[in-house]
Amino acid sequence: AYEGILRRQSSRESAARTYARSLPIVPVRARGLTIEGADGRRYLDCLSGAGSLALGHNHPVVLEAIRSVLDSGAPLHVLDLATPVKDAFTDELFATLPRGLAESGRIQFCSPAGTDAVEAAFKLVRTATGRDGLLAFTGAYHGMTEGALAASGGASGVRVTRLPYPQDYRCPFGVGGEDGARLAARWTESLLDDPKSGVRRPAGMIVEPVQGEGGVLPAPDGWLRRMRELTAERSIPLIADEVQTGVGRTGAFWAVGHSGIEPDVMVLSKAIGGSLPLAVIVYREALDAWQPGDHAGTFRGNQLAMAAGAATLRYVRENGLAGRAAALGGRILDRLRRLAGEYDCIGEVRGAGLMIGIEFVEPEDGAGSVARAQGVAAAGDEAGLTVCSEAGPEGGGVPAPGTRVGPAEGPPPGTGRGPGLDGPLPA
């Protein structure tokens, strides 16, 4: 039966399947960190539902919350009607938000995936500002629908200007550290101030406080604060995509907490549904320009997801699990960094809290090595770990560390356009 399931699904499903291609597992039971395959093998599940399982699989408080809805006779699907379950979820969520949003923010329930909420955020800021055009960053990932894809570097009709996201290891300016972050901020500032750039008054800026799919890159706190200042001074709504970073994973309940910034819009999904599909945006009241019917979607009222999500948010908050992620993550980072000192195929180990990535490289030239990462993932499978490898920023082809993809000095940049950076350069 086990072989048959694998065979039938691989012949009927599209070639776009990803995890199933590298992991020939048919999970039939799960608890905590462990999943058990139909063949009886047990795995430590490092995929963690792509970051949606803040409490692991089938946590008792989550199961209990789902059961209590099922046993109560409450409707499971209610579009966007008001319900006690939704009320409890919203209360729990608002108790965790940055202060301004918690006190007077608005919430919009979206179709239940992160990418839907990203689209909603784009539509919201375009409606509220009456402006067009968006700012996004190199290496970003915001989802698979048209607008979200455009912000992630894909082709689409949505006009997105790509700005440099700072990082040490493959600094777009070849300098790294605080200098690299300062250059990245100057690049953005000069683009916004240049009348000829055409991007002076975009509808919004979207940023991941820790880039996930782009290679686990925590934004430097000072840089993120600068992005907040630059956007606030110009009345450009700042959208924080916390789809992947939320609910304690990075060592703060929301990753914007590390820098202390308060975004105008937060895009939330994955773990907020306690392993079931749920996505929302929360935003400043002043942006609430929508009229009734302006944003709809059939599955905005999933009561099981809201109950599972409320239980998860409460458990993480009451048990201080963000702090625990910070402590455990620190220990894991230390251990992995020691390994990086021993193995020259490990380029860098980085992360925040328990959101941690290991970058594999070719020792000869330091170029990113998809093959080595895949080799490690395959060895993980043998050892009973489900691990995934990503091709890296922009889907692979990452340059060697220190490779300049932008001018190395003398901001504002204006001497040449670096790969991955679009939009007119500042004069």
Ligand code: PMP
């Ligand atoms: N934003 C970020 C930061 C993400 O990591 C993801 C998913 N990996 C998305 C948006 C899209 O979410 P979904 O896959 O639920 O559409």
